[in-house]
Amino acid sequence: MDACQDTDTLIALVSSLLPVTGPVPDSAVILDALVQSDGDANTAARIINSERKSTGKTPVKKRKRVGDLDDWLKSSKSTHNDADPKPVASNSKVSSGPAAPGPSKNASPSKLVNLMTVLRQPLPAVPSIPRLPPLTLSNPSLVAQHTPCTLHLSVLPAELACRLFYNMKDASADWQRNKWWLFDKVVESPHRTSFYARSQNGVDGREDWQEAAQYWYNGRKTEPPSVFSDAMEEACNYVEKIVNDEMRKRKRFPLEWGGTGTEGQMWRANVAASNCYEGGKESVGLHSDQLTYLGPYPTIASLSLGTSRVFRLREVVPADEVSTRRARTFNIPLPHNSLTIMHASCQERFKHSIPPQTAIDVYRPLYPPAHDVSNETSYNCRINITFRFYRPDFKPESLPRCKCGIPTILRPDMKHSDKVDKYWWCCYAGAQNDGKGCDYWRCMDMKSEGRGPCINDTL
Numbered sequence: 001m002d003a004c005q006d007t008d009t010l011i012a013l014v015s016s017l018l019p020v021t022g023p024v025p026d027s028a029v030i031l032d033a034l035v036q037s038d039g040d041a042n043t044a045a046r047i048i049n050s051e052r053k054s055t056g057k058t059p060v061k062k063r064k065r066v067g068d069l070d071d072w073l074k075s076s077k078s079t080h081n082d083a084d085p086k087p088v089a090s091n092s093k094v095s096s097g098p099a100a101p102g103p104s105k106n107a108s109p110s111k112l113v114n115l116m117t118v119l120r121q122p123l124p125a126v127p128s129i130p131r132l133p134p135l136t137l138s139n140p141s142l143v144a145q146h147t148p149c150t151l152h153l154s155v156l157p158a159e160l161a162c163r164l165f166y167n168m169k170d171a172s173a174d175w176q177r178n179k180w181w182l183f184d185k186v187v188e189s190p191h192r193t194s195f196y197a198r199s200q201n202g203v204d205g206r207e208d209w210q211e212a213a214q215y216w217y218n219g220r221k222t223e224p225p226s227v228f229s230d231a232m233e234e235a236c237n238y239v240e241k242i243v244n245d246e247m248r249k250r251k252r253f254p255l256e257w258g259g260t261g262t263e264g265q266m267w268r269a270n271v272a273a274s275n276c277y278e279g280g281k282e283s284v285g286l287h288s289d290q291l292t293y294l295g296p297y298p299t300i301a302s303l304s305l306g307t308s309r310v311f312r313l314r315e316v317v318p319a320d321e322v323s324t325r326r327a328r329t330f331n332i333p334l335p336h337n338s339l340t341i342m343h344a345s346c347q348e349r350f351k352h353s354i355p356p357q358t359a360i361d362v363y364r365p366l367y368p369p370a371h372d373v374s375n376e377t378s379y380n381c382r383i384n385i386t387f388r389f390y391r392p393d394f395k396p397e398s399l400p401r402c403k404c405g406i407p408t409i410l411r412p413d414m415k416h417s418d419k420v421d422k423y424w425w426c427c428y429a430g431a432q433n434d435g436k437g438c439d440y441w442r443c444m445d446m447k448s449e450g451r452g453p454c455i456n457d458t459l
């Protein structure tokens with residue numbers, strides 16, 4: 001996921017721009033305003049203010065505003081954040097879920113100075129381009145028309161989908177909340193996650209992916225990843241078929257993986273990451289997935305089980321187009337047993353999130369589970385499994401190491417202003433090392449780093 005942008009700072013900024021007399025809006029409200037304003041704090045503050053003026057009240061209020069930004073930062077406690085760390089240095093665009101207030105009570109003055117410095121920066125001129133309202137894409141053809149994703153409904157046999165839901169829900173008791181450093185405090189993701197390696201013919205043994213699993217948890221030392229359960233394996237076979245059928249119909253990008261599987265498949269899954277969202281408040285913030293092991297233009301297949309939640313997509317407008325058009329937010333409701341394929345270019349051009357929801361429909365499984373639960377039981381939990389192909393040419397030992405001596409992460413240049421795809425290797429140590437990393441970054445060069453084969457090598 002994108003590691004260099006920081007929504008917490010933006011939320012603090014917006015909050016500081018609101019009149020001190022009113023109540024402080026909920027961070028989710030500020031975040032929505034930031035999304036609408038394309039990450040511009042000034043515009044976001046104006047949106048909240050004009051809503052206040054027109055309705056006479058602040059959207060959702062949690063506590064009284066007590067003073068200025070300094071007071072607010074000093075008195076705030078950590079709540080939650082995105083599934084990936086975002087090192088400190090950013091004042092640009094929105095990236096995280098309903099995010100948290102700033103540093104903890106004992107925040108060092110130097111950190112506060114940094115924030116205040118950000119605050120004093122002149123705000124960029126807002127281009128007078130009409131804002132686009134969010135669009136709900138309620139069926140597969142709308143999703144395909146507007147986004148680089150496809151939506152597939154009822155993808156698994158109904159019994160398997162229920163069995164996998166129970167299986168993963170039980171396993172989720174051991175899944176973790178991701179933790180990382182932000183400023184001088186440790187923040188925690190607002191949902192639980194886990195990482196699985198697929199063991200097929202001994203090729204993708206779990207040992208190979210120990211380091212990759214570790215990096216799913218932001219570099220924290222972990223046990224070797226679990227292997228796919230029987231139900232995951234069964235589901236994965238259906239998913240691979242759908243993905244390959246879909247990819248055959250699509251334009252391929254030059255830097256996509258150009259190899260094929262043992263049965264000639266274009267795409268297969270060798271790892272999976274899972275997420276569990278309990279209730280409507282659990283979420284993941286706007287991000288794009290880290291490309292470290294996926295390489296450029298990955299295809300990611302995301303299976304939804306249980307409670308239906310909205311999947312939000314938002315384009316990152318290239319730098320040379322920001323003065324002529326605005327990004328649009330797309331909301332896609334994802335029902336039980338649906339598959340969302342994030343096709344090649346989605347991670348480079350769009351960010352995605354599962355936003356918090358004030359209301360959700362509970363999930364009532366069609367099939368009773370093997371264990372003792374009645375048919376009447378309902379669940380407010382969503383399980384997500386993202387099946388991924390970790391490329392052999394981006395295997396852990398091939399990653400450059402930064403000055404801190406740890407493997408770097410790969411990020412796309414989402415602003416791609418000169419229309420040439422660029423990717424950067426960046427230091428990742430700050431996520432775990434008391435927030436302290438190094439300034440290492442390097443442009444990724446497929447050829448000189450000996451990576452491939454890519455689609456352009458096979459033409």
Ligand SMILES: O=C(O)CCC(=O)C(=O)O
Nearest residue numbers: 273275289302354384386
């Ligand atoms: O739960 C989802 O559908 C999205 C999860 C996600 O974005 C991720 O695991 O990177």
Ligand SMILES: [Fe+2]
Nearest residue numbers: 287288289352
């Ligand atoms: Fe993601």
